[in-house]
Amino acid sequence: MLKLTKKADYGLMALKYLAEHPDLAALSAKEVADAYGIPAQLLAKILQLLTKHGLLRSHAGMNGGYALARDARQISAYEVILAIDGPFFITSCIKGAKSCELTPSCTIKEPLARVNETIAGVLKSISIQDLAEHEHPAKRETDTQGLVALTL
Amino acid sequence: MLKLTKKADYGLMALKYLAEHPDLAALSAKEVADAYGIPAQLLAKILQLLTKHGLLRSHAGMNGGYALARDARQISAYEVILAIDGPFFITSCIKGAKSCELTPSCTIKEPLARVNETIAGVLKSISIQDLAEHEHPAKRETDTQGLVALTL
DNA sequence: TTAGTATAGGACCAAATATGTCGGGATTTC
């Protein structure tokens, strides 16, 4: 629970891979899949989804494949996850949804809605570029923590 | 994905309910289940889990039931979720885990580990007491909706 | 001491979701 699906993982990995090879005009689904040992057909579909959502540009034919539709800095992890898994809510019954009709139950939702926003916020603040630059042993003490404290 | 299981939801609701009835020495699983329309036997097991993890105190026999083991302020949503669903990681391959052996794949993990910590942090900062005080009719107009609608 | 009310927990099933595969079609390049 509270974890990304493999599809989302794969998608992020693929985008990261593309971001790391800006020189190449396009990479085929198969190339990326092989690079990571991901089932090719599955990755293909994921990349198709990302294309449909405007995060990638695709090109059929020989030497075809996928390329980032925008600069890696302009694509957030949030967008990727959203494109692949659809909108997510930490609780099933976020306000506005028609769940929770039977039960006047979910008095839980209100505070958790804010958790939801916080998570979305963090994910939005992470770009594909951030994923590609994985050599940053420093710089991680403070940042995120601040965020958290704030929103509550 | 990225959402709480129903069990965790139920658990939070139940604790909230207990927090709202500090007067009563104990509430049975059935009472709580009825209050929210939750399957009684399922909730029973959830409460058993919470008891095993020290968040509740249980008492068998007539007029038995469950009560918070500590002040509602001292029980975080994080603990509840952890007790019910076990440790969660946003990625399957958090550093330190032995996953990702086959694939040198998950270069993704490092940045997402921080997301994970952030989420944990937020959840730790929310207490059962916070859930119980649900009367905050103001301050909720915009938030969630904007998020979702926009990004899609 | 016994009947009734609870918790404790194992085994199991059903439903939902996630993961992965297959096969046919459409595009582009050579």
Add this chain to the structure above:
DNA sequence: GAAATCCCGACATATTTGGTCCTATACTAA
């Protein structure tokens, strides 16, 4: 036109979740 590639719906499998059932045990009160 052949090869490489994207596109996409249908299907099959695996895993997780949600929920039930049954039995045992503990406690209370009459």
